[in-house]
Amino acid sequence: MAFSIGGVELDSRFFLGTASYPSPAVLVEAVRASGTQVITVGLRRQLAGGDSEAGDGFFQLIKESGAHLLPNTAGCTTAREAVNLARMAREVFGTHWIKLEVVGDEYTLQPDPFELVIAARELAADGFEVFPYCTDDLVTCNRLLDAGCRILMPWGAPIGSGQGLLNPSALRTLRARFPEVPMVVDAGIGSPRDAVQAMEMGYDAVLVNSAVALAHDPVTMAQAFKLGIQAGRMAYDAGIMAKQDMAIATTPVTGRPFIL
Amino acid sequence: MPTIQLNKTPMQLPEGATLASLIASLPDAPKALATAVNAEFVPRDERAARMLAEGDVVMTFLPITGG
Numbered sequence: 001m002a003f004s005i006g007g008v009e010l011d012s013r014f015f016l017g018t019a020s021y022p023s024p025a026v027l028v029e030a031v032r033a034s035g036t037q038v039i040t041v042g043l044r045r046q047l048a049g050g051d052s053e054a055g056d057g058f059f060q061l062i063k064e065s066g067a068h069l070l071p072n073t074a075g076c077t078t079a080r081e082a083v084n085l086a087r088m089a090r091e092v093f094g095t096h097w098i099k100l101e102v103v104g105d106e107y108t109l110q111p112d113p114f115e116l117v118i119a120a121r122e123l124a125a126d127g128f129e130v131f132p133y134c135t136d137d138l139v140t141c142n143r144l145l146d147a148g149c150r151i152l153m154p155w156g157a158p159i160g161s162g163q164g165l166l167n168p169s170a171l172r173t174l175r176a177r178f179p180e181v182p183m184v185v186d187a188g189i190g191s192p193r194d195a196v197q198a199m200e201m202g203y204d205a206v207l208v209n210s211a212v213a214l215a216h217d218p219v220t221m222a223q224a225f226k227l228g229i230q231a232g233r234m235a236y237d238a239g240i241m242a243k244q245d246m247a248i249a250t251t252p253v254t255g256r257p258f259i260l
Numbered sequence: 261m262p263t264i265q266l267n268k269t270p271m272q273l274p275e276g277a278t279l280a281s282l283i284a285s286l287p288d289a290p291k292a293l294a295t296a297v298n299a300e301f302v303p304r305d306e307r308a309a310r311m312l313a314e315g316d317v318v319m320t321f322l323p324i325t326g327g
Contacts, residue, residue: 017327027325042326043294045319046267055290059323072326084301088294088321091303159327187327209327 001233003204005151005182006097006129008068012037013199014229015070015184016222017209024061026218031065034222039067040099040207042074043089059092070131072099077112079119086123098123099153099186100132109159113140117147124148133186136170138177145181152181153207156198157188160210164194168201175202192228199232200240262314273312280307282318294321 002009016036021027031039041062062069071089076082079102086098102119104112111134120130124147132144136154144152154174157163165171166188174183185198186207195206208225215221263272266282273282279302283289295302296319302310312318 017325019325019327021325040326042324043321044324046293046322055322056292058325059290059292062323074326081299084296084299085321087301087303088296092292092294092321092323207327 001237003182005184005204006068006131010037010068010205011035012226012229013205013233014195014226015040015186015205015207016067016212017207018062019209020213021218022213024058027213028061028065030212030218030222031067033219033226034212035226037067038070038205039065040070040072040209041093042072043085043092068097069093069095070097070099071095072133073101073119076102077104077115078102079115079122082115082119083122086119086128087126090128096127097129097131100130111135111155113137113143116140117143120144120149121147131184136167136174138170138173141174141178145178150181151184152178153184153186155187156185156194157190159187161188162190162211163188164190165197168197171198171203172201192224195225196228196232196235199229200236202236205229262312262316264312264314264316264318266318267320277312278308279310279312279318282312283307283320289320290322292323295319296321 002011012035014034014036015038016034017040018027071093073082073085076085082102090096100119102112102115103109116132120132123130130149131151131153132149133153134140141152156165182204184205184207185203189195189206189208190211198206212218212221261272263270279295298317
């Protein structure tokens with residue numbers, strides 16, 4: 001069930017974030033258990049006096065995973081900041097992929113659609129493969145495609161909230177309106193059930209971080225998501241039956257058993 | 261002798277200092293490091309040509325975990 005996104009063929013539809021794990025060792029094990037082929041990473045301004053959590057050690061760790069790297073522009077609130085950070089990420093991580101984040105509200109971390117489109121246009125023109133983290137707003141998504149994006153990453157719910165897919169109707173609408181665009185549900189997924197729901201809608205992949213990293217057992221949770229994502233996609237491919245308002249008998253009896 | 265800020269720490273540099281010479285002078289500078297001067301990205305191959313002047317704000321960025 002391979003699929004194509006960003007110019008590569010992938011077998012796994014599970015994109016995994018690398019933040020907030022109990023330890024680097026657990027992160028490595030979770031990545032392995034997930035079977036993921038795409039992991040997200042970030043860049044941080046170096047802290048005065050050293051920064052033991054960042055740098056070459058972490059970079060070496062993620063390179064050894066063998067996964068494609070998807071750097072993000074977390075923390076940016078303007079297109080200018082995001083474009084600068086994206087260009088830094090391209091140099092450091094050696095990839096033209098960028099998960100474009102431009103936050104418009106500090107409480108919900110909701111993407112700013114106006115700045116996002118401006119940044120997407122500039123980065124796409126500069127040769128980036130832009131994975132825009134966006135809301136489920138149809139018109140914003142249309143504008144992002146107009147700006148040169150070939151991929152969409154609508155949210156399920158605010159980042160790290162674990163609320164699941166808050167607006168399934170809007171997500172179904174996006175899938176229906178952009179049947180040929182690779183789309184990844186990003187953010188807000190709290191359990192494998194949410195991932196199954198996204199995959200059953202026909203989304204190409206899901207991106208999960210907190211739900212795995214913050215589980216009591218992140219490695220086992222990574223496996224659970226892997227199975228859920230596979231099951232959801234298989235169900236979508238197999239064709240899910242239409243819902244009916246009334247019962248439809250399944251056993252092929254002839255009327256009532258003892259009444260002629 | 262221009263005084264600049266490196267990651268919010270004031271620093272005095274010799275005349276003619278460039279971004280490349282500054283980075284080269286840092287002990288334990290990571291290999292995977294990106295640079296910006298006055299909030300604008302400066303690519304690695306342009307650091308040698310980027311002279312640093314009084315009041316410049318230099319920032320360095322490192323790879324980190326991310327979602």
